[in-house]
Amino acid sequence: MTRSTFAGFTTARLAMAASQRSLDVTGQNIANINTVGYTKQQVDLVSLNLRGGDLYSSNPSSKIGYGVETTNVSQIRDPFLDVQYRNQIAKVGTADARQAVLDQLGDIFDETDKNALKTALSDLSSSLDKLSANANSSEFDSIVRSRCQVLMNYIHQKNADLKSTREETISSLEKTSLPTVNSLLSDIGELNDAIWKSQMLGNPALEMMDERNNKLDELAGYIPISVSYKEVQISDGAKYNYPVVKLNGANGVTYNLTAGYHGENFASLSVERNKNSQGAEDGTVSINLIPASDFPSYADVSALKTNITDALKEGTLKGTVDMLNKSGELDNPASDYRGIGYYEKSFDAFVQTFAKTFNALNQNTVPYTGVTSAPSKGYAEQMVGDGTKKAEYAYNFSNAKGNFLKHEIINVNGQNYTFGDGTNGTILLGSTMEESLKNLAAALPATSFNVNGNTLAGSWNYNETSKKLTWSSTSALAVNEVITSDSIKTTADNDIDSLVYSANPVNIKNFDLFKTSDGSNIFTAGNIKLSDDWMNGSIHIISSHDSNAGSTANENITLMIKSLTDSREFKYDYSYTDNAGNPQTGTISFYNGNFSQCYSNMENMQGIDSSANTAILNNHISVLSETSNNKDAVSGVSLDEEGINLMQFQRSYTAAARLMTTLDQALDVLINNTGMVGR
Template structure:
C-alpha cells in the first residue's frame, strides 16, 4: 500500500474506535433500562483489491484498514426459547394459585367460627332438645341455630360467587392485556420493518418487542420464529412470526403474529344449534359456556387487509381489439369451481362495442364500454348471481366471490366462444380464497395464565356433565361441593321429619297403627319455595328454614309413634341427631339432574335352575326432585330364558300405575331404560331410577334373576365424591383445596426457580456489565489514541519526504 493509503487506515481506525466508544457509552447509559440488550460494534478487516497476476514474490500485501458492518445485540436465542417456555408454566401455576388463594379465604374454618362450628352448634341444640322434649324454648333454639347454619351456607355461596366474578374479571382483563400486547408487537413490527428498509437496525425497538414477547409467554405457550420477507429486487427484511403452541400436540398452532399482521384475542361467543351467535336481552354477546379463547383472522393494523378468510378473485388483464374488430353479440364461457370442488361452465352473452375508427382513443373508448357490458352481463346471469360480483377495471375485469374462505367459489377459466367480433382476451389470473383462520382454543389445547384462569372458572370436576375432563377442579367444583353438603343436610332432615323409619309418611297412619303427625313437614326448603310442594333443588345459595317451620305450622317431630310412651318419646329426635353422625355417600347427581337424565339396566342374567312361572318381585328404587328415595315393588313371573323373564318384567312395569305414571320406559332388547316423563324447569331435579333388585315369593333377595348395576346417563356422575358425615364433608372440601394449593405452590416454586436461573443466564449474555464496559472504554480509548498517533507519524513521515528530501546541496 502506498504511504498516502495509510492515512485511510488511520482514519478508519479512528472512526471504528470512536463508534466503539459510542456503543460502549450507549451500553453504560442503559444499564438500568428494563429489557435493554447489550450492543456490540461489528467490524471486519478491509482490503481494496487482490494481488496482480505478475506480482513480485518479494513484496508483501497488507490490508486497507477496518470497516464497520453495523451494530448488533448480544442475545442467545436458545435461552430466549427456554425462558419463554418456563414463563408459560410460571404463568399457569401463578393463575391457579391466585384463584385458590381466593377460594381459601371462603372455604376455611381454621381459627374462625364457620360452617363446621355451626354444624356442631346445631347438633348440640338437638341434644339439648332431646333432654327437654316438649319444651318450646328448646325447639326455638334449634330453629335459630338451623337458621344461622343456613345463613352461613348462603354467605359462603355468595362469597364463592364473588370469587368467581373476581376471577372472571381478571380473565377478561388478561385476555384484553394479551390482545394489547399483540397490538403493540404489530406496531413495533411495522416500525422495525420501515427501519430495516431504510437501513437502520432499530435495536431499541427490538428490545421493546422482546420484552412484550416475554410478557406474552406468561399468558400462553408460544413459538417464536424469525424469517426473511422478500420485498423484491433482491431485497429482504426480517419478519417475526408468533404462533400459539398446542398443548396437546406440543406443536405450533394458530398464528398470532405474522410480520405486520396480527390476530385479535377474545372470549369465544356462544352459538345456538344453528351456529348463530347468542346475544342477551341487551344485544350483547353471550360468552361461550367454557369461556374458550377465540383467535381471529390475521389483519393489518387498519383492519383493511386480511390474510385469511378472503374472497377468491379472477382477474382479466386486458381486452384487445383487432384491426377488423366488429361490434355485436359475443359469448364468453366462464368455468368455476363451487365450494365442494365441483366444476361448472356457464355461457354468457354480452355486447361488443365497435370502435368508431382505428385511433387509439376510439379503441380505448370501445374497450371501456365492452368491459362494462361484460361486467353487467355477468352480474345479471342467474347462475353466477350470488356467487360472484364482476367489476370492470381500466383495461380489464375482476370477478370476486361473494362468499369467503372455504365457502368461496373460484373462477378458473374464461374463454371467448367462436364469434367473429374480432376481440381477444388478455392474460388471466385466478387467486384462490384463503380459508378462515379463526380458531377456538378447545379445552386442554392452551397453556399458560389464560388457560389456567379459564380452568378455574369452568373446572367442575366430578360435577361436570358435558363429558369433559373431570380432573379439573376450579371454582364451580367447590360451589357444587358446598351445594351437595347443603342439599344432603336439608334432604335428610326433611326426610326424618316427614317419614317414619319404614318409609310411611307422618301424614298417614303408620303400618303399626301409629297416629298421624299433623305438625310434620319439611324443615328446610329453597328460599321462597312452597314447603308443602317444594320443586326447587336446595343448594347452599338458597337453603332456608321453611316458612312453615318459621310460622310454627311445622315442628320437629319428637316421636315416631305419635303416641309416645316412656322410652319412645324422643326416638325421632335421635334420628335427627343421627343425621350428623351417619356416613352418607355424596354424589354429583344429587344436585345436577336435568331432563335428559336416564337410567338403563344391565343385561339380564338367569340361573338355569329358575323354573318358568316362578313369582318374582322387582324393587325399583328412585329419587324424586327433592332427593327423597322411594321404592316401588312390581310382581312378575319368570320365563324360560333371561330374555323372556325381562319381557315379562317389562310388561309388568308398563301395567304398574306408579312406575308407568312417572317414567317412560323403553325395551332395548337386552336392557330397559327409564326416563322421567315430566319436563322439569331449570333449577329443579328430575325423577331418576337409581337401582333395581329382585326378591323371591318369600321376600328374600335372590340372584336367580338379575339385571346388573345399571348406569345413569345424561346427568352428573353418580359416583361418590365423598363418603362420610356432614362435618367430614366440609372438612374434605378444605382438605381437597389445601392439597390442591400445596401441590400447585410446589409446582410454581419449581418453575419460578427454573425461570430465574435461565433469566440469570440471559443477563450474563445480554445484560450490561460495568466491569466489561469499563475495560472496553480503556481499550477503545487506547486504540483511538493509537490511530491518532499513526496519523501523526504518517504526517511527520510525509512532511519529511515532501519537504526534507532532495534539498541537500542547494
C-alpha cells in the first residue's frame, strides 16, 4: 500500500482545520475593516510532502501527499508601496510645515481688504501736503507727527507679529514636533522589543506589527527615513525579522534611528536655539541627533550628539527649519528658500530706508551751544571797604542752563579756554555746568586788575551758591574805599573784556525726526521711534534750508512729499565676521521703487511663495493619496473579497467533512462486508 489505511482521515482533518483557520482569519479581517492601520491577514498553507519513503515503498508515481498544513498567519503588504508612501509623506510634511508659516505671514502683510501701512503712507503724504501750504505751522507739524506715529504703530505691530510667528514656530518645534518624533522612536523601539518577545513564544504579533508600521509611517512625515529588515534566529528553525530604521541625510550620510540585538534601542533628537556673536538668540535653530547604538540603555551616549540641521532633506522638521533659518536672496550667501528671515530683513530694510531718507532731509546746519543764557559781560561788585572786604569782579551764571560741550571755547579776559577731557590743555568737562565752571576757575591764572587806580593781584573761583565766576583781590580794600561798577579795569586802564562763549562748529543740533530706541546706528522695525525732541516740540520739520528764505518757504517739505513717490534702491545692511575674525558690514540690494511699491513687493512675494508652495503641497497630497489607495488595495480589507472567502472556505470545510464521511463509509464496507466468502 502507498500509505496507512486511515491516512485519508488525517487529510480530511487537516483540510477541515485549514478551512476553519481560514474562516477565523476572514472573520478577523471583517471585524477590523474600520481599524486604522490594520493590514489584511491570510493563512499560509503548504501541501504535506511524503515522509519516510524508501527503496521498498510503492512506485513513486503512485505516492500521495498527506494533506495540507497551516504554517503561519501573515500580513499582505507590498514593501515597495511602503517605501513609496513614506517617501511621499515626507514631501507632504515639508510643504505642509512651510505652508503653515506662510499662512501666518500672509495675515501679517496682506492689506488687500484692510487699511494699514500703505494707507498710513498715503495719509502721511496728505498731511505733508497740508504742511507745505502752511509752512512753519506748529499745528500742521503736529498733524504730520501724528501721521508718523500711526505709521510707527503699524510698523511695530507687524514687527511684533513677525517675532510672534518666529517664536511660535520655534515653540512648536520644541514642544510638539521634536517630542512627537522622540515619542515615535521610543514607541518603535518598545514595539520591536515586544514583538520579539511575543514571537519567541510563538505568537506572530501581527497587530503589534500593524501598530509599528503606523508609527513608521507617522515618523516618515517628520524626517526622511528608510526601513530595512534584519533577520535574527530566535530558535531552531524560527527566525525573526526586525526593522532597521535609518535617517537618510541630504549629504548621503545615514544615521541609525534603531539599533540593538532586535531593534530595541532608539535615537533621540533635540533642538537648540542659535546665538549670534554677542551671545543673544538670533532666531535660528539647530537640530541635533544622538543616533541609536548598540550600547546598553544606561550608557552615556551624549558624546554621539551630531548636528543634522543641514542633513535634513524632507519632512516636517525640514520645512520648519527652512522657515526659521533661511532668508533666500537676503542670506549671504543666498539660500534656496525664503523663510521668515526674508520678510523680517526686507521689512527692516524698508524701515531703514524710510528713516534715513526723512532724517537726511530734515538735517539742521546751524551750530548750537551746550549752555544757554550764558553771561556775556561781567561787573564789579559794589561795596565800601571796611578793612576786610576784597574787590570782586563777577560773571553771573544764575540764568544759565545746560552744560558745556566738548571742544566748545570760552574766552575769559582775552584768553581762550577749550573744554574737553582735561588733557592737552583742555578744561575737564564736569557732569554739570557747575562742575565744569569750577574746573574752569581752577585753570584760570592769577590775574592783576586796576582797582581805583591801584594794581591788585587776585584769583578766580566759582561759587555754586551765588552761581558766579568771580575774580577776588588778594588784599583787602582800605577802610571806606568805595567800589562802583567802573572801579575795576585792566592794568592798562581799559574795560575788562566781555566773556565770549563760542559754539563748536561741529555741534549741529540734531533735527532727526526718527531715532532708535536701543541707541544703535541701524534702524529696524523693532527699534524705530519718533525723536523725543520732535515729540516734545523742541525740533520741527524744516520747511527750508535757505536761511534767507521767507517764512512761507516750503521747498524742503516738497522734497519730503516727493521722496515718498521717488524710486530708490532698497538695501539690507547686515553684519558678519570675515575669515580673520574681524567684524564687517555688508549690503544686499533687493528692490528698486518707491516706499509703497516696496511694501507691495513684500505682499506680492508672500503671495507668490504661498501660491507656489500650495501647488506643490496639493501635488504631493495627490500623489500620496494615490499611493495610499494602492496600499489599501493590497493591504486593506475588502468586503467583497472577504465575502467570497467566506463562501470559499465554508465550501472547502463542507467538502473536507464530506471526504471524511466518504472515507468512513468505505472503511465500513472494508471492515464489515468483506472477507466472508459464500455468505
